[in-house]
Amino acid sequence: MTYCVGIHVNGGLVLASDTRTSSSFDDVRVHGKMHVFEKPGECVFVLMSAGNLATTQAVIATLRRDIENPDAAFSLFSAKRLYEVADYIGKVLVANQAQAAENAQQNSVSVEATLILGGQIAGGEAAVRLIYPLGNWISTSPETPYVQIGETKYGKPILERIIDRETTLENAARCALVSFDSTIRSNVSVGLPVDLAFIRDGELRVDRQVRIDEDTEFYTEIRQAWAQKLTEAVYTLPPFPWETTT
């Protein structure tokens, strides 16, 4: 399993992914699922993945090869519009899945992957897109300014209550970390370290990228503060009518 979140607020984008990969309970490894492609001042893309790791790595390899190939019909760095990038990555994803699936006919392994693309191209707006295994995609919206892939349920309520377009980038990131903490506590196939990246609107580069582990001081502080604040919040909720009349 995996957990990745992409958030789009007015200030820019927050992207976060865990790093746990497991092909079974006795085969758990750490692999980064966050891939950054940037040409500072021109374009920036962050791609995060859930699903088959071999498919994901094949997609990333294809994207890098196209960037380095001057004869490539299209590449991340030649794109003019973000939706073209999403279409292109979708096609690369479908092609790589199809190739692996051919060899997987006698096998129950799923070769599918799901991706989150966050980025901005000079002259265009920042955006976050969720790319499905079919190669099609959806964008965030003012009503739902975030997308999730992998183990999405445990961490959704806090995002849904807090995040809107007006949320600051840092508050959105704190909210994402709380969402990760809840997910990590409930699903052992999602695990630290967590990769966190900020793209500020118009900067056309990754403003900050941090890898957060158990001994990252600010993460410990946020987790402890959250546990305490949440307990206080429950303990100070309004009483039931029968509690006040006795």
Next chain:
Amino acid sequence: MTYCVGIHVNGGLVLASDTRTSSSFDDVRVHGKMHVFEKPGECVFVLMSAGNLATTQAVIATLRRDIENPDAAFSLFSAKRLYEVADYIGKVLVANQAQAAENAQQNSVSVEATLILGGQIAGGEAAVRLIYPLGNWISTSPETPYVQIGETKYGKPILERIIDRETTLENAARCALVSFDSTIRSNVSVGLPVDLAFIRDGELRVDRQVRIDEDTEFYTEIRQAWAQKLTEAVYTLPPFPWETTT
């Protein structure tokens, strides 16, 4: 879908269930999933259900028939130990599933149901048990003093962080309502009204049972207060290191 929670704290038991039943998107109905059996001063049982509604209703009918039948080998009101009750309900559940499954061979409908039993028998301890479709069961524990059935993920983080055996009955109930609110917001197949019941340890009856709907004043107060407190909690989390140094 469904959402039910059974919580066991030192003060007693809190049981909560939603009431939405759907056989498809265009066939959504309201059915209580909380069934109370009590002989005040001798024993009290609350049974909640997720899964096939016909199976559940058949189980409840069987339990009631056995109570009313003086020749029944066993009934809820003749039981001496709560684990015997769980075993008995498990057997009734398996028998009713088997009967329906015989007729369902050409059909993809699942006839399975999952139950939560909370209760106490004079001379014994209060307990909460989750009864599986196989008829076997698990009990709450000091480490995990709650069980959930149905759509369990959205509402789990708050229970996991807050509830331990020392939590008061009313705080446990407020926490359950927050857990329901999160679940209802995320899964349209879980819906109001919510049934909430309290069994205080040693009282051997349901102390209080309330049906909570959109216009239940204390539920509105709790929801509004929760939304506000949660936002405050996120907004007052510790800053990232780079926020304090600039």
